[in-house]
Amino acid sequence: MGDVAKDLAAGTVGGVANLIVGHPFDTIKVKLQSQPTPAPGHLPKYAGAVDAVKQTIAAEGPRGLYKGMGAPLATVAAFNAVLFTVRGQMEALLRSEPGHPLTVKQQVVAGAGAGVAVSFLACPTELIKCRLQAQSALAEAAAASGVALPKGPIDVAKHVVREAGTKGLFKGLVPTMGREVPGNAVMFGVYEATKQYLAGGQDTSNLGRGSLILAGGLAGAAFWLSVYPTDVVKSVIQVDDYKKPRYSGSVDAFKKILAADGVKGLYKGFGPAMARSVPANAATFVAYEITRSALG
Template identity: 80%
Template sequence: MADVVKDLTSGTIGGAAQLIVGHPFDTIKVKLQSQPVPLPGQLPKYSGAMDAVKQTIAAEGARGLYKGMGAPLATVAAFNAVLFTVRGQMEALLRSEPGVPLTVQQQVICGAGAGVAVSFLACPTELIKCRLQAQSALSSSAATGAVKYGGPMDVARHVLRSEGGLRGLFKGLVPTLAREVPGNAAMFGVYEALKKTLAGGPDTSKLGRGSLIVAGGLAGASFWAFVYPTDVVKSVIQVDDYRNPKFSGSINAFKKIFATEGVKGLYKGFGPAMARSVPANAACFLAYEVTRSSLE
């Protein structure tokens, strides 16, 4: 129980650090992912990441970069507490003896298991976040019939009332699982491998903060590099119009994006996602490790 409490506390603090550092990048990522395909002869709403930043600040101020942060901030404690606690409990199950370091392969398994658990928290949270982040891009297309939301609770009320009740909040669960399970498997596996490399052996307890920042940042980048097209599919499904949907499911969304925009369409917003992943996950892992060590 003591280890559970430590992981809960450390995961919460790590998640808060990750969110504060990374949310503006995430907002731009979602805007680029969800903007409508321009009609023939027309330019897209955003020409790229920097253009999206400029337009967002011009229209909404700097606060626009933090739009949709309320939903993940409200659940960041639960999300990261579950992620690191499930991972910690799986570590305990796989460890042959107390205190024995796990192999990289075992950390991959722990990450995958944690990914399953957090998917059920991530899906409704990200649906609300994506709706808020994308509404300015979607509103430029009259064909979308986009709903204007006043905030996270307004999104939740609308979905519960008009989009199938509780089931509506879990729209996009399949691609969320397809992102979180392999993504977290890769992230925790890479994190462990890098820590052991930087430590020069299996004992990573003496690593300095600089090494933890490097390992955490690159581990976070591996998450997105491994599963990014799945995240694009998740985003477009979650912001798709309920009454007049463009996509019938995850596979259909993947096929349509690929058919109309090619491989490039499956990597819309990849630059902001990668730019976010390094500092945000570096902050998360550093905050987690420092907090966890202070509780020992």
């Protein structure tokens, strides 16, 4: 099996692990990000992450925490295959000689390149996922227009295409790239730096699973710490109405979030995102490394 095929297989396994572990946290993050600013004197729909979990389970049962999972599950193979395969190919280009480990700086470059590639897959997938996860916030607008809310990923995709054409699936591409490119650069850089620190040098091949879990968890946390406000902008744009949008673009969304909620508005849902990042990314990297190693 060639290196590309190995990266494809290992990336897929890593992505599935990430999704199973992290999706409930992601659902709560999006619900908090997309809830509208309450009118003066009124309380927000969700008081916080714990309240969002309680309301979601009360209204939809535990399955509500996995709402929107169909879209990323259907594309997780392609997304993670591209992420790890492009990263692997960039590693090959940057490597001074076959088998020689890359420096942290080189891993940052490889991660950024992988981020560019996956943005075009992430954008439509994230749009469908976010619109499903945020349906409670969209319910009033749908009721007012007499339009029933879509019931699943395919239904959401059809609805978006009817509303805005195929290009509507790529709404929020700019902030998606603004998240994926620097986010993956930081994530892979931190992952490699942590592994080399724990190994005491560039040869990290003998690290145990505990070290990989630690490195993967720190890498995931670094991803969200570096790009979280961009993710908030992406989410509000992707759940915005197509015919009567509140935001004209990323800059407009950024300004309006600041005007309505201040800097804290750019960190709505930050708690669930960070709570998710450590176990989900630890699972991703460990699953990837174990699968890649098993394939030789």
